[in-house]
Amino acid sequence: MTNSPSKLLDNAVYEFSKLPGIGKRTALRLVLHLLRKSEEEVNVFGQSMIDLRKNIKRCKICNNISDTDTCNICSSPSRDTTTVCVVENIKEVIAVENTAQFHGLYHVLGGLISPMDGIGPSDLDFDGLLHRIRAGGVREIILALSATPEGDTTNFYIYRKLGNLPVEITTLARGVAVGDELEYADEVTLGRSIMNRIKFEAT
Amino acid sequence: MTNSPSKLLDNAVYEFSKLPGIGKRTALRLVLHLLRKSEEEVNVFGQSMIDLRKNIKRCKICNNISDTDTCNICSSPSRDTTTVCVVENIKEVIAVENTAQFHGLYHVLGGLISPMDGIGPSDLDFDGLLHRIRAGGVREIILALSATPEGDTTNFYIYRKLGNLPVEITTLARGVAVGDELEYADEVTLGRSIMNRIKFEAT
16 A cells, blocks of 8 residues: 555555455455454454364365364254265355255365366365265265356266266256246246246146 | 354354445355465464554554554654644545645544534544644644535534634635546536636646
8 A cells, every 4th residue: 555654554454455356445444444443353353264264174074164073964963864965165055055945965076177267176075075975875966066167067077977876966957047037037048947847836 | 144054154254244345245255265265374364453453553643543653754854744634534644645745744533523423523633633733833734624514514613623723724625626527527516616716827
């Protein structure tokens, strides 16, 4: 920052501005906001980030973020252990959990195959997934990845990897979103929703 | 956060979402970004905020944020000590400094009088300003506050406070911004710029 009166302020602004989507001006605004808080409150803020990074674990079964060695989903006795939903990251675990429509377990890949970003299969946790299926007990794998080229590539990679294992592979239904007006649905989605039409059931 | 797998994650997200303009979703994105960084990097991030809040000082002369008892502007031998620019906060100090048009000193009020927000004169540093003027040596006070009702109220308050002291009080010129097309200038600003017209000088 030009003409800054404080090195301490500069450091804090610089650290904030390294975060995605936060420019110098927003960073300064956030730091000045923190400066108006009590020392105790700012300690709690800073320490919560430090503690998170230091103490967070990866679930040794599904690779999801967890406070313990086994996450609360994998260790829950009420989940269906025969169905595993493969997702990109923890954000997608939270999204699927929020639907309350899925009662199986997850497998978090940690990303999608993306040659453009230099992310290959070895950077993601496919081995853990294979290991879980080979160990037995899994009947269905639900591929719940983004409908993007990277998601499609990753879907295909998993399909090839698991092809000869005795497990059913399913993927999310693609179609017109609930609440969408048909005239605004894009044609690829609309086409797919016609191809994969389902029997009408009056509810 | 519903269905979160981690209390540590929740805490960090909660702390971020207390910042202005940052909602739950953005907070989660920022925290997951930090989680991908090394422990060392996250320590630097958290510690920079804690250190800032703990060690930052207010300049005992101008009330600006400073690493030392006297800020680098007040302690600079090359500044004109007879002119004091009164500003709301450190952001305005930086803005005026960036123009490179002002070589005097500052006085940081720490806010503007705003009855709506419960900010009265006693919450701001008017006493320090009076003290500096009474100590002598100040010839001109430049009121560089926002052109808002709060700014106007504060200007008027200072004007009344300093009315009987031997000091010239000036304020920023209001007018059409450099680069603005006239047809889009608002009428109050355009009216003021006609009232306060200045002699044309060919440069």
